[in-house]
Structure formats: structure tokens, C-alpha cells
Amino acid sequence: MDVLTPRTLDEALRLRAETADAWPIQGGTDVMVELNFDRARPRVVLNLNEVAELRGFARENGTLRLGAGLTYTECRRELGETLPALAEAARTVGSPQIQNRGTIGGNLGTASPAGDALPPLLVEEAEVELAGPAGRRTLPLEEFLVGPKQNALAEDELIVAVHVRPSGARQTFMKVGPRNAMVIAVASLALAVDRERGEIRAAYGSAGPVPRLVRAPLDEADGFPDRVAEAASPIDDVRGTAAYRRHALRVLTARALERCAA
Amino acid sequence: MSAPARKLERGRVGEAVRRADGIPKTTGEFAYASDLQAAGMLWGHTVRSPHAHARVGEIDISEAVTMPGVHAVLTHADVPGTKLYGLEYADQPVLAFDRVRYYGEPVALVAAEHPEQARRAAEKVRVEYEPLEPVVDMERALEQDELHPDRPTHEPDHYRDDPRANVVRSILIRHGDPDTEGDVVVTGEYELGIQDQAFLGPESGLAVPDGDGGVDIYVATQWLHVDRAQVAPCLDLPPEQVRIHLAGVGGAFGGREDLSMQIHGALLALHTNRPVKIVYTREESFVGHVHRHPARIRMEHRANRDGKLVCVHARVLLDGGAYASSSTAVVTNASSFACGPYAVANALVDATVVYTNNPPCGAMRGFGAVQVCFAHEAQMDKLAAALELDPVELRLRNALAPGDVMPNGQKVTGSLPVADVIRRCAELTVPEPEPLPRDSLRLPGGSGNVTRGEGVKRGVGFALGFKNLCYSHGFDDYCAARVRLFAGADGALAAEVHCAAAEVGQGVVGVITQVARTELELDDVTLAPGTTSTVDSAGSASASRMTWMVSGAVAEACRAARGELGARGGTLAPGEEIDVEKVYRHPQTWPLDPETGQVTGERAHVAFICSAMRAVVEVDTDLGLTRAVWIGTAQDVGRAVNPQAVLGQIEGGTAQGLGLALMEEIQTRDGLITNASFTDYLIPTTLDMPPVDAVLVEEPEPDAPYGAKGVGEPPTVVATAAVAAALRDATGRDLTRVPVRPDDLIGL
């Protein structure tokens, strides 16, 4: 296995275009599990950890640019005010070690229905910036997530950043799992009560093939828990039953509404 | 030797002594079996069955042997000696022939230069399977086709002859008059899922050929000599040519009693004449060792108005999975303890363990007592409710005590302070509920941030459990220790102790050195590596027996060495040495009569240990999530050899019992394990485990060296029952199955 370590984004993009089967690796918290479980043997790994352009976050006139390499620990420590649901989600991810290594870009790259960064970003109507030989393109997160562990990334592209215009809405993130830490969501929910735009936005995880956004006008709050539960399409698996997942979404939505109402 | 005890720097029996392996394990410096290396080493890999039940036809290795780096591909045809092995009954193929009976059963072996090459070659071994319908339901197994041509029940000398299909062993105990009626009757049906030992160090070892046809095996195991007794016949070697050495053990909990890579590694090493290392992956580890038996239990308790139990009926069915392992002993234990540590004059206990095509089950901490404790304690709470009695009071009124006769006919002797542990535990102060708001980490759901107090109800549960110490039912159990006493260059005395006791994390290394220092009144005591080549068997690191047994053996060897030293005038010249080996045996036990289930001599079990536990939980009753808040426990320890180590065992054992109550379960579909990873087999984290207030009840056991009892199992036996009781209190639901799922807690 070869490891390519570009120093700049341009170099990374060039290597990516030249080496079609190269696997990008950032924190490695998903990639290394694949290798460890002998599920994949990439010929080439493209190590993005030295690419400064992918790190950290920046404010750009009213929007936030979150680098693909932004870690959960950084989200938790530095975005608590601007993107509170994302910061709360970051706190639920794995353990401190995983939060130190795991990144937003990696979560998007994996595109798991259980990815904890995804519901809070959906609720904030985030856009994903991709770069490839043909240049840059930006698409809404909803369009980026196309199926379970499938996204709109082309073979020769990299995820560069996520752009968010913080809504300032009251928001929260909750995750249900049978263990109190280090657990993959059995069901999760991010919810924002956006008074400025007069709407409620919620996004669920682990309750359908992709995390999905559900909206309603503010005055339809009463029926919203049912609406979220019905929008989901959960399944029975080793982690939980479909019936439980739907039930949990109903409870979480009701509680989140109350939390964000005050 | 009557001088006042010298002050020892490093701690004698009864003192809190720091573990020698504590810091190395914490800092990552400790060498586990998976860290073993040898020059010229090859890597072994096991080809495993993807089916739970299938006929095995042709095994074609022709492509695999030509793969890069491959040195050997072996099948059952390459096993030179006996083709079957087993802890108590040899029914398990070294490598499958004719049939595979469980998912993950070893079928072939590969040795290659690199582990990756071994894995790739393993994929090229072509095995012709004809899938058969798997037997997966323990109840139906009794009527389905036999999975084994022979089984223990066909040996009526030892075992009750049970004509039903697939019975590994059944025990029927009739005690007093089982038709006795009571004023109040409660019944219940209970179920337990498959728990895994979930040790963190996967199975691993290194086999090194000695050039003379023999082999040295370095392995993480629980009993070196019983490994040798099983390995040597399969290799067709005399025992002396198989030397087994203990490698760093990353947890065991019963899961390393059965063999894993020992024979396989040795076969490959002898075949290639190269050292061969085998390390299981995590997924393999989940299929590569036996689990705790899942159970279905039905109980009926009859009592009088005054709260005295008059009769108990218990029907226990255990799923042993594909091979016998230690099922024959687990089911006996389950029958012995089915009525709990309560005096009851009449009982009918019917306990059966069956073969299925589910994952093989065998030894795990608590060994048959965990399953029945979950059931009898639920019953005692039901009975207390029916009688409108305080559950603690009900237990006190029925507490078993020395002099009482157990259902198997054994009269309790020695120390068994059941009433004492109940009282001492009940006296502990239960913490007040913490005020809200709180950090979500201190609420059900923990880091998931799901509640700020909504839906949260508190529950408190109490449970009592007991089990035996040491091996039972006539097993000729012993432990050897050897002491070398010599003078160093400066003339000062020093000692080296040899003992094959497996340090599996329980701290037996500390016990051995504490005993030797105490008996020799010497600081300078070192412990030689555990091996079959310098000392006789120490027996198994199981059954809460090791502290008792090594204390006896080491103390005897030390006393003999000191006697000899006295005879030589109290000093040794440089170069002079005393070398003695002693064998210690615990009081004798007797088997049960196969027909009546009554003990055929004075005792069936050597001695007993008991423990009471109170658990406080908070349950989010809308989501079915739990936070364990506090555990208080009083445990009968005889005498604490090392109080710090005892507390460690109590906390760890409690975590394992709590895990079974709340989350730990091997899930299967048609016999295939569907959660063979730590992603989906969940064990408690630090956020799931509450603080433990533990009281050590010290009433020395008259038959045990220093009065010390083993302490590893009681917390696991009782914790599952205690946590389940607290969950019932919080939710008002029956919760008859563990692990309790969120769905169960909310009644979905």
C-alpha cells in the first residue's frame, strides 16, 4: 500500500485525479476500521492531514466555512455559540480519542445514515464544497447524500469544506443508543426552531437510508413529532427495531421542541 | 520460627499491595500474547465455517498451497493423533470432518510468511459444504435430529441417562416432598441472552518447534496443564514433548478455559518446522471462544404467610451450542444454586443443557449461577410483593446458614454469612437523588443528550446471590507450588517461587508473592514464569479457586523450605539451595447420584461465597434508556488477602453483571452471529458504570488457607439480578429477560 502525502490542496487534487483508486484519509477513524476488518485493501492512500487548506474553520461575511478536516473536538470547543447543535453532536461522537481524530469531512465521505454531524448540518442547510479537475462546485448537503454510505462525490474529487450561514435559531441535537457513550445512533435528531423564518426544521439519523430534513411552519409544532416519525423509514437491525426508532423520533422531537421553545 | 513477624516492605497476606502489572498495563508496556515474536516466524490463519450446520465434503487446498508466501495448508487429515478434544468430554474436532456444527468452526489452517498472505490463501481453500437445517431452538432441540453420534449421557456411569435428543446432561434433584403446598404461590418465566466474556486481548499464541519433534507453546490461557493434556494426544506426542508457557493474558473470564489456537499453532509449527504465531481478529475472537449459556428458566415459589419458603420448583434449560465444553459442569452448578442462598425444605430442580448449532457455550464468570440468580431473585421480589413484605426482610427470613441442607443434600458447613451480607448491604446509605438540572452525562442516555430530566424515574433494587468455590462433584483438584530458597552473592536469603497459576488479570501473581513473603518472612521473593516445564499443575484460574489453591500450595512449599532451612542451621552458603515442590488439595467432594440428584458423600461443593447488592438506577421511561446511579454491596470474602485487589474484582465483576442486565448480548440469526464486533457487542463504558460502595464481610473460611475465599464471581452473579430489580422498580414492568432492551423498558 502506498501512502501519498500532499502538502497543498492543489497537489492533493492533482494526485487524486492521477490516482483514481486512491483512498482519501483524514482522521482515519472510518478508513482504519475498514482496513482492520479486512473489508478493503486500497492500493493507494491519499493522506490529507498535511493539507492546511482543509483544516480549521473561517468566517466569511456571514457564513462559516468549515474545513473538511475540522475535528469534533474543534466543533465542540469552538462552535458551541454559532452552531450549537453541531457542537452537541460532536460531543456524542465516540470517545475523546475519536473526537480528536474524526472530522466533518470524513463523516460526509462515509455518508453513513448514522453520521452524527449530518443532521445538525442539514438543519442549518449546509452546502458542501467539492473540488476536482473541472474546478469547484457546491451543492446542498441534502443533494450530496444520495444513499446509505453513498454520496455525490466524483472519483476524482475531494471534499474541501462545508458552508453554513448560521441561522441563529435555537437548536439541539439528541442521540439514542443503548449505551451512554461510544455508541452508534439507534436514532438521532437535530432540530431548530427558526423564528426569523417562521419554520421548524428537523433532521433525523439512523432512521432511513439517509439522514433527512423535515420542515414545518412554526404554528404546526403540535403535529411535528408525528410528522418526523412518519417521514422516517426505519428498519429492524441488530441495533434496534423499526418500531422503537419511530417511537424514539417522536419523543425526541417533542422534547427538542420544548427545549428550543423557551 | 516463633520470632515476631518482621516488617516486610512489599506486603504480606492481608495488606493492600499494588499490582506488579498495574502500571505496565496502564502505560501499554505490558507484553500480551499478541506481542510475541520469534525469528523466522510464520503467521497462521484459520479457515472457518460460514455455516452453522453443514455436511463437509471435499476440501481442496490445491490453489491455496500455491499462493505467495504459503508454507502449509492443513486439514483434519493432517491431525496425527486423536481428532477430537474437549475440556470434559472430547467431542470437538481439531479440524472439522464430516460435519460443521457451528458458525466459525475451524476447518483448515494456513501458515504463511505474512498474516495477509495467510488470510488471502485461506480464502482460496475450497470447502464443499452441503448446508443442513440448523438446530437453533433449545426447546425444539430435544426432539430434533441428534447433532452428535455420542454424547455424555451415553456414559451412564457419570451422567444420568437421558433419552431425549441432544441432551448434553440433565440433572434432576428431588428434595424433601416437592408436592408440599404453601399459602402463597408465585411463578415466573425468565430468559437470558448469550453473554460474551469480551476480553480485550484476542486469542493469540506462538508455537515453536524444538527440533526434536516436540513443541513449546506460548499462549494466553487459564490452565496450562489441562491445555497440555488436550494438546498432546492430538499431536500424538507424549506430554513431556509439549511444553506450555503462559503469555500475557488480556482478560479471560472463563473464555480461555477451552483451547483456541494451541493445537492449530503446534500443528503448523511441527509441519513447517518454523515458529508459528496465530492472533485472532476481533470478529474471530467472538466465534473463537465459548460464551455464557443462554437460558430459559421457569420457577415456582411456594411460601407460608410468615414469609418462609416451603417449596421451590425450578426448570432450567441451557443452550450449550455445538460442543460440550464445560456444559456438563455448568448445568450442575445451575441446579445446585437454582433455589438461591435460601433454606427450603422441599424442592424439585430440573436442569438440562442441550446441543444446538448455536455458538458453543461454556465457562464464564458465575458459571451457571448467574442465570438462576436472575430468576430466583425476581421470584423473591414477586413473593415479597405477594406477601406484602419488605424484600430485604423476606430474604433475611429465608437466609441459608451453616447447618442447613441444600436441595442436593449437602449440609452447609464452614462459613456462609448470608444474613450478614444482607444486613450489611441494607445498612449502606443510598445516595439522595441529584438535583436537576444536570449535565446530560449524569442522566439516562449519557452523552446522547436526550433528556434534561423528562421521563426520568428512579428505581432501587436489591438482590442476593451465591455460588461455590473451587471445582466440585468429586473432581480431583489440586495445586502445586515449588519454592527455591538460596543465598545471594552477599549471603542474604532469597526465594524463587514456581507456580503454573495463570495470571489472567485477577491478581494471583500478587497473592502468590504475598503468601511466600508472609511464610518465608522474606522480602526478596520472585515469581518464575508460569510453565508446564518446571512445576506440576496449579489447576485452573476458574471457579474463584485460585487464591485458595495457590495460598495452600505456596504456603506448604514455603513451610517445607523453612523447615529444611532450620534443619540446616538457618542459613545457606552462597551457591547452596533448597528446592521443594508441594501439592495442595482442598477438602474432598463427591458426585451427585445420577438418579436422585443427591450428593453421594459429605459435600458436593467445597465451600460457598455469597454477596448482596443494592442498585440504584434512573430510567428514561419514554425512551427506555438507563443510567446506573449507584451500587452498594456487601460481599463475603472470608478474609481479604489483598483488600485493594478484592475491591478491583468487585467493581469489575459488577460491571460484567451490569453489562448482562443492560446491553451485552451475542445476537444470532439461524445460528450465525450478527454482531461479532465491539461496534455492536456493547460492554459498559465508564459512563455506564456507577460508583460502587463495597463492604468486605470477613468471616474466615475454616477450610481455606488464611480463611480466604475467592472473590471474582459473586459480584457478577448478583449484579445482573440487582440491576434488573432496580429497573423493575423504576418502570413497574416485569422485565423477565436480560439484557433488558429499551423496547422492554417502555413496553413496545
Ligand SMILES: Cc1cc2nc3c(=O)[nH]c(=O)nc-3n(C[C@H](O)[C@H](O)[C@H](O)COP(=O)(O)OP(=O)(O)OC[C@H]3O[C@@H](n4cnc5c(N)ncnc54)[C@H](O)[C@@H]3O)c2cc1C
Ligand atoms: C470507535 C469509533 C467510534 C465512532 N463513533 C462515531 C459516532 O459516535 N458518530 C459518528 O458519526 N461516527 C462515529 N465514528 C465514525 C467516524 O469517527 C466518523 O465518521 C468520522 O467523522 C470520520 O472522520 P475521519 O476524518 O476519521 O474520516 P476518515 O476515516 O479519514 O475517512 C472517512 C471517509 O471519508 C473519506 N474522506 C475523508 N476526507 C475526505 C475528503 N476531504 N474528501 C473526500 N473524501 C474524504 C475517506 O476516503 C473515507 O471514505 C466512530 C468511529 C470509531 C472508530
